Amino acid sequence: MVSQPPKIDSTWVTVLRLIRWDKPAGRLILMLPALWAVFLAAEGTPPVLLVGVIILGTLATSAGGCVVNDLWDRNIDPKVQRTRNRPLASRALSIKTGLVVAAIAFVCAFSLARYLNPLSFWLSVLAVPVIVLYPLAKRVFPVPQLVLSLAWGFAVLISWSAVTARLELTTWLLWAATVLWTLGFDTIYAIPDRDFDQQLQVRSSALFFGKQAPLAVGLFFAGTVLMLGLLGWQMQLSLGFWLTLAIAAGLWGRQYFQLSRYNPPDQLYSRLFRQNVTIGFVLLVGMIVGCLL
Numbered sequence: 457m458v459s460q461p462p463k464i465d466s467t468w469v470t471v472l473r474l475i476r477w478d479k480p481a482g483r484l485i486l487m488l489p490a491l492w493a494v495f496l497a498a499e500g501t502p503p504v505l506l507v508g509v510i511i512l513g514t515l516a517t518s519a520g521g522c523v524v525n526d527l528w529d530r531n532i533d534p535k536v537q538r539t540r541n542r543p544l545a546s547r548a549l550s551i552k553t554g555l556v557v558a559a560i561a562f563v564c565a566f567s568l569a570r571y572l573n574p575l576s577f578w579l580s581v582l583a584v585p586v587i588v589l590y591p592l593a594k595r596v597f598p599v600p601q602l603v604l605s606l607a608w609g610f611a612v613l614i615s616w617s618a619v620t621a622r623l624e625l626t627t628w629l630l631w632a633a634t635v636l637w638t639l640g641f642d643t644i645y646a647i648p649d650r651d652f653d654q655q656l657q658v659r660s661s662a663l664f665f666g667k668q669a670p671l672a673v674g675l676f677f678a679g680t681v682l683m684l685g686l687l688g689w690q691m692q693l694s695l696g697f698w699l700t701l702a703i704a705a706g707l708w709g710r711q712y713f714q715l716s717r718y719n720p721p722d723q724l725y726s727r728l729f730r731q732n733v734t735i736g737f738v739l740l741v742g743m744i745v746g747c748l749l
Contacts, residue, residue, distance in 0.1 A: 467549075471557055474526065474543045475519035481730045482522075485641065487514040488736035489608060489634040492743055493615035496630065496691065500747030502619060510615050513568040513580075520561035521587045521607070527554050528591030536652040569614075576618040583610035594658050601646065601661040605638035626690050633683035640676035640708075641732040643669060644715065648722045674712035681705045684739070693746030700742025704735045 476482055490510050494502045526533065526544040533545030543549040562584070569580040586607045593600035609631045616627045639661065646653070646662035647669055653660050665672040681701065688697050711728050714720060 470543045470548050471553075474523055474549060474554065474557060475561065476522045477519075481733050483515060483518050484733050485729075485736060486518050486608060486611060487511060488733070488740060489630070489637075490514050490611040490615040491740055492634075492736075493612040493627070493630055494619060495740065495744050496626070496687075496747065497616040497619035500744050506618060509568050509571050510618070513565055513614075514611060516561050516565035516568065517583070517587065520558050520565060521590070523554050523558040523561065524588050525591045527551065527558070529594075530554075532656055532658065535656060536649060538649060572614070572618045573621045575621055575623075576614050579610060579614045579617060583607060583614070586610065594660065596659070598659050598664045599661045600659050601639055601642045602635075604642055605635040608638040609635045626687055629683050629687040629690065633680045633687065636676045636679040636683060637732070640673045640680065641729055643673050643676070644711070644725050644732075645729050647715075648725050670712060670715035673715055674709075677705075677708035677712065681708070688746065691747075693743070694749050695746075696749055697742040697746025700738050700745075704739055707731065707735050 472478055487510075490513075491507070494507060494510050526542055529539070530544040530551070533539035533542050539545055544551070544554050565580070569577050572580070586603065590600065590603045590607060593603040597603060612631045612634050613623060613627065616630070617623055620627075643661040643665070646660040649660065650662050652658075653663055661672070662669050681704070684701055684704075687693075688701065711731070714724060714728065
């Protein structure tokens with residue numbers, strides 16, 4: 457029997473893998489806080505065009521951030537099981553191609569940001585250094601997931617101010633909830649890589665918290681519930697929001713107990729990460745219903 461040569465993806469397919477469009481969970485989980493913000497700030501009925509700009513903006517920003525991360529880590533990723541087949545790590549794409557793709561993504565994001573008001577536009581500009589420097593934080597900062605969480609938080613600030621042209625107490629409550637939520641789900645994401653990160657001297661919250669990582673995740677999620685609860689109370693959201701917040705709290709509590717089991721399988725972590733996308737959409741529905749009814 458003649459063996460078939462390995463399938464080689466076309467350049468376009470490889471570029472789509474570079475910007476992670478083959479893994480929608482990571483794109484959606486950034487989009488969700490932006491959608492939370494735009495619907496809450498508009499009390500459930502934001503302009504359709506603005507929602508479209510927010511969605512496209514998060515996709516473009518996420519694409520640029522992924523490429524920048526892979527450019528920083530192109531010599532580290534080949535040594536990690538989960539990342540060794542990424543296009544820059546496997547040398548399927550050149551550094552030059554990566555730089556071009558990143559530039560196009562950020563130019564698209566900049567063009568979309570020009571549609572927004574001045575406050576939202578300058579918040580978009582301020583977010584870029586945080587996004588670009590996150591990979592460096594993994595080398596020098598003990599909890600780099602905090603830097604990533606602050607980058608995620610800009611999605612809230614930009615989207616909320618795009619509706620109201622100001623930042624309010626409720627904006628900061630949603631921002632705090634987003635930062636804590638991101639710390640929780642990204643710590644889960646980092647746990648399977650702890651052995652590799654330790655060998656490569658890469659920092660992560662999973663390494664920082666060590667055996668207490670499940671407890672840290674549980675506390676981050678508890679803080680998320682508290683911030684969202686204060687937000688719901690401040691905005692006087694209706695029962696629909698509180699029901700979905702209760703569902704989210706129950707699922708996050710279940711995640712904590714699953715993480716606390718002795719020697720959980722590696723597949724658990726990616727499953728729990730993806731489950732947070734579902735939780736985010738449940739909360740989005742609750743926020744919309746809570747505003748309208």
